Amino acid sequence: MYLGLDLGTSGVKALLIDAMQTVIGSATAPLTVSRPHDGWSEQEPADWISATKAALAELREVHPLALGAVKGIGFSGQMHGATLLDASDEVLRPCILWNDTRSADQAAALDADPQFRALTGNIVFPGFTAPKLAWVRDNEPEIFKRVAKVLLPKDYLRLWLTGEHVSEMSDAAGTSWLDTGRRQWSDALLGATDLSVDHMPRLVEGSDVSGQLRDVVADELGLDRGVVVAGGAGDNAASAIGMGTVSPDAAFVSLGTSGVLFVSNASYSPNPDSAVHAFCHALPGLWHQMGVILSATDALNWYAGIAGRSAADLTGALGDRLQAPGDVTFLPYLSGERTPHNDAKVRGLFAGLSHGADQAALTRAVLEGVGFALRDNLDALRSAGAAPAAVSAVGGGARSDYWLKLIATVLDLPVEVPADGDFGAAFGAARLGLIAAEGLEPTAVCRPPAVARRIAPEASLRDAFAAVHLRYRALYPAVAAI
Template identity: 70%
Template sequence: MYLGIDLGTSGVKALLIANDQTVIASATAPMTVSRPHPGWSEQAPADWIAATETALDALRRDHAAGLSAVRGIGLSGQMHGATLLDGADEPLRPCILWNDTRSHAQAARLDADPRFRALSGNIVFPGFTAPKLVWVRENEPDIFARVAKVLLPKDYLRLWLSGEHACDMSDAAGTSWLDVGKRAWSGELLDATGMTAAQMPRLVEGTDASGTLRPELAARWGMTGPVIVAGGAGDNAASAIGTGTIAAGEAFVSLGTSGVLFAANERYLPNPESAVHTFCHALPGRWHQMGVILSAAAALDWWAGIARVAPAELMAELGDSLEAPSAVSFLPYLSGERTPHNDADIRGAFIGLSHDHDRALLTRAVLDGVAFALKDCQEALKVAGTQLKAVTAVGGGSRGRLWLKAIATALDLPVVVPAQGETGAALGAARLGLIAATGADPETVCLPPETQATIEPVADLRGAYDEAYGRYRALYCALKA
């Protein structure tokens, strides 16, 4: 048996699979995000451990026999978070999360240093880890002086599970400290932010064994024998492992809290000017590109909160038929935006409202606005040299077929819907645990799921979607003018 633990922003998911990758069981535990100031987003690392304990306790309660046979654990998690530890491995402050934009001024200063784009292959976004440490140095100097180690969120779980300070390449690539082409920490970039190599975890590939589960934790959950903890992956690279998106030309679209258009590459293809992320993949010798929007399903959740109904109820009001976009445009920049704008200050908007517009029409505008933000990512990927032929849908928002129709039509690409079953980051993490524990060939483990359906673009609406996308682009420019 193999266990995947996915540390998300809103919760932890633990997934148990058999040797043949059959899903045996899963359990989840929710978490909340603290927003003490506008643009801030934090979590207490202790909450990650508590949620993981809750999920694993549930698995032991209901599937003790399966859990006792676990031989490998893989980790995936939200990227970029700055978890600052003292010399005793105790957190010095709440973790500053991926969607926290307080360090936008520091990010801009680092990005103006040509070494960062040249070595990391990426713009220095405010959500990345390095500018957060510069913010701490400038605003919380007493804490900065006590930082002994900086870990990414899932790697704090690794420390708790195994006692090891380690990080995989895909997650490390989102810090702005990694030489992404060489897959090594950059002394130049660390020095430019007042950091040292000694404060970084050691680097491993996602398929490597990074340590073994502490005996006391193994005993708690009834696990026998040594349990390998794999290097694991950042959430998007782990999702790619779960969907089998590992060869050049393969891609997926993720509708989670954020939205991602992810394309696998067999070589390093940086193009920071496009605001496309170029990161290491979870497999050795592979990379990937992705366009990232900060609010996808989070935008629908926000609108559902305003409307005071569940997101599913809003979707049910729309039926199954895709309609041409209305005159109302929605810009989903609730937390700023990454690809292609790299704009921490921009905010969301409904534009074009009138007395005859109802809740259902605004819901459609939200779905279309996210689809157009993903279209922005597609255009940026083209600039970065990647053309997509189809995308596989993953993430909680992908359960809405109407939304997938809008995305297929906006992107003018088929959207592949996997058959019922696990395809996400938790499965990818479990697969990495299997590979690390057994030495199995990744090509035979990381297979794509069976296809339930393929959603084609609605040909009769392509022109209307192109016209609406043009308005969407113009509105961003007008807001920035």
């Protein structure tokens, strides 16, 4: 058996697979986000451990023998979070998460230093890890002086499980400290934030062994001693492993809390001016590009809370037939935006409201706004050399057929829906645990799932959505100006 642990923003998921990659069972435990100030987003690392224990306890109740037979563990995790430890590995402050935008000024200052884009292949976004440390240095100097290690969220779970300070390439590429082409920490970039390689974890590839389970933790969790722990991956790279998105120009669209358009690359292809992320993949010798929007299902869930209905009810009420875009346009910039704007301070907007703008019209506007944001991502990816011919759909939002039809039409690309099964980040993490434990060839393990159906763009609505996308794009400069 092989275990995948996916540390997300809203919860921890534990998933078991066997040697044939059949899912045996899964369990989840929730997490909450603290937002003490506008633009802030934090979590307590201790809560990640508690949630992991809770998920594994639930899994153990149903599958005790399978959990006891685990030979390898892999990780997936929310990226970019700054987990600060002192010399005794004690947490110094709540982790600053990926969607925290307080460090916009520090990010701009680092990005103005040309070596950051040159070495990382990316803009220094406020959500990345390096500007967070610069913010702590500038605003919490006593804490900064005590920092001995900086870990990404999933790597804090690894420390608890193995006692090792280790990260891997796909997650490290989102810190703004990695020389992404060379797959190693950069002394120069760390020095620019008054840190050194000594503050960083050791680096491995995602499919490599990073350590073994500590005896005391194994006994507590009901696992065998000496279980192999793989390097793992950042959440999007882990989803790519789960979906088998490892060949050139293979792509997926993820409708999770954030939205991602991900394309696999056989070589390192940076183009930071496009605001596209160029990161290491979770497998050796591979890279990937992705466009990121900060609020995808997060935008729908926000509106659902205001409407007093579930997101599923709102989308289900639209029916199955894709409708032409309406008069209301929604900008999903609830936490700022990354691709293509790199604007931490911009905020969302409903435009074109009238007396006829009912609940269904606003629901459609939210779904369309996320679709248009993903189209902006596709345009940016194409400017960076990506050429996907189709995209697979993953994430909670992919359960809405209406949304998938809309996205296929807005992107003007077929959307492939995998056959029933769990092929997301937790499954990808379990696959990495399998590869590390058994020494298997990664590409032989990371095969795409069967396609249940292919959603083609609605040709009759293509021009209408293209026209409203232009209206959508024209709104950003106006909103950014105020």
